[in-house]
Amino acid sequence: MSNKYFAHETAVIDEGCKIGEGTKIWHFSHIMNHCELGDHCNIGQNVVVSPQVVLGKNVKVQNNVSIYTGVICEDDVFLGPSMVFTNVVNPRSNVNRRGQYTKTIVKHGASIGANATIVCGNNIGRFAFIGAGAVVTKEVPDYALVVGNPARHVGWMSEYGHRLHFDKNGEAACPESGEKYRLENNRVIKVL
Numbered sequence: 001m002s003n004k005y006f007a008h009e010t011a012v013i014d015e016g017c018k019i020g021e022g023t024k025i026w027h028f029s030h031i032m033n034h035c036e037l038g039d040h041c042n043i044g045q046n047v048v049v050s051p052q053v054v055l056g057k058n059v060k061v062q063n064n065v066s067i068y069t070g071v072i073c074e075d076d077v078f079l080g081p082s083m084v085f086t087n088v089v090n091p092r093s094n095v096n097r098r099g100q101y102t103k104t105i106v107k108h109g110a111s112i113g114a115n116a117t118i119v120c121g122n123n124i125g126r127f128a129f130i131g132a133g134a135v136v137t138k139e140v141p142d143y144a145l146v147v148g149n150p151a152r153h154v155g156w157m158s159e160y161g162h163r164l165h166f167d168k169n170g171e172a173a174c175p176e177s178g179e180k181y182r183l184e185n186n187r188v189i190k191v192l
Helices: none
Strands: 072-074 104-106 144-147 153-154 172-175 182-186 187-192
Touching: none
Parallel strands: 072 104
Antiparallel strands: 144 153, 172 182, 182 187
């Protein structure tokens, strides 16, 4: 382990972790063995990062989040307060399913709102936006906005986190960045 990151004195960091430069780990969080945290991550209070979890660069994890084995978050992911991942589709207290964890990938730039639940095996697309309290039970496309229980697709979001409003030609612009997007075949593409 490197001394190039900050860990609050109450944080527990197991041996065998890789923690990137500039990462901050706050009060009462537990970083378990063999997980990887990229550079400049922020791990809030009371967070559990289970073995073999991978977090890319600049991942922001808010308070009370549980990230279980099988989860991979790419760069620039935001995990809102008290959201949770699962890693077993059919858990039972009396049946040991260790080693049968289902993988979930949260792709670059995605945001997951407070108290959302991600049922394992349902990947979250690039720059997707999961509303607070949503329960994700299927794949979420790039740039999609999903809300509710079960989560349903209600719109599209820009990379700056603004809802996109497409004109009759299938074009939209982010009100903050001015970046342009095109909607084709129910798929959003950023116009370069």
